[in-house]
Amino acid sequence: MSEMHAETVGYVRDTMLPEQDPPATSVGAIGWLRENLFSGWFNAILTVLALVFIYWVLAAILPWLFSPTWEATSLNECREILRDMGREGHFSGACWGVIRDRWVQLLFGFYPSGLYWRPILAFVLLFVALGPVLFSDYFPSRMIWFSALYPFLMPWLLWGGSIWTPILVVVGLGIGYGVFRVVAAATGNLAGLIAAVVAALVWWVFIVGPLSGLIHSVISLGINQVDSRNFGGFMLSLTIGVVAIAISLPLGIVLALGRRSDLLIVKALCVGFIEFIRGVPLITLLFVASTLLNIFMPPGTNFDIILRVIIMATLFASAYMAEVIRGGLAALPKGQYEGADSLGLDYWQSQRLIIMPQALKISIPGIVSTFIGLFKDTTLVSIIGLLDPLGLSNAIRADSDWNGIVWELYGFIALLFFIFCFGMSRYSMYLERKLQTGHK
Known part of the structure; x- marks a missing residue:
């Protein structure tokens, strides 16, 4: 009986059950x-x-937050509005009238109101110039020429003056390149690079100013000049941050390569510079830029304070950038260097085509973090007397109409910085996804 039952029972399903929803x-x-x-x-x-x-x-x-005080003209009027609504107490509602009254000053500082179109145009053109660099898939490759010219156009729009000054600065780059080609062909790339830098600096420091004035006296082309003391607000932070970020990256690459160089003098100079800058707080460098630097300049020299701050901020960021990029270079397998050598590439070709693109890809999170930190550190200039948004907030609160306002001003400033810093972090995530080549 058991044998017969074993023959009739199946152990493999011959029909499938219908699929059911989870x-x-x-x-x-x-x-x-x-x-x-x-x-x-x-x-x-x-x-x-x-x-x-x-x-x-x-x-x-x-x-x-949702306090109906936008039209108030003083802190007392804000309190009266809130009192009429039955909302008593110090934190009963925000006084947004101060933002309505002073938002233009928080953005532009004391820049002449009739010339607001210049910083606005410079800001719009900044995004146009960044387009071919950050989003190369969506912009024509020819626009990279505008990106290269924008660093010379932006200062002219903000500070004004003769059009011949930025043109002669661009000419200095051509002179440096010509000197590099001549010297490099005779003695080598390193000597050519040093000679090119020296020639360009001599041209910019000693020749551009007098020559620009001479040409301008014959052919007067330019726009109204604005003194640096009128700069302030978020425009000042954006100017310092953008220029320092744009220059610190290539300078950091050079310092990172110099620190890994086999040339003793080059390596010693780069190591000394990086370790000195990283061992000194940024606020100390800013105090040096604002007070001590003039002591070492020739009498009668007018070295713009904003330019001094930009130089110090750039040097500070470039030292940290160099260490970030050096980490990316050290993370590359030795086979990448050997592969570049096997292809017969020289040092600069291998760095440009094989090594540096991979190192920068690895270093993207650290690079963007350094950029964000530098942009937020621009608020330190308020300590040396420049009227960035924080410096202006103190001046606004000194007005009797707004004496006692704190959270509204700081919240508005924090929102502005958050928008830019969050944008940089999101772009870094987009770039990492775009360059992802490994398996997840």
């Missing part, structure tokens, strides 16, 4: 909540406590 509690919003917020009793308790804390914070902040 349980509603494991998919969609409910499934996500169960998996991420209520996966266990401890996780559920933490979720409930977090929701209670978020409710408590929002219940205190949202009424303060």
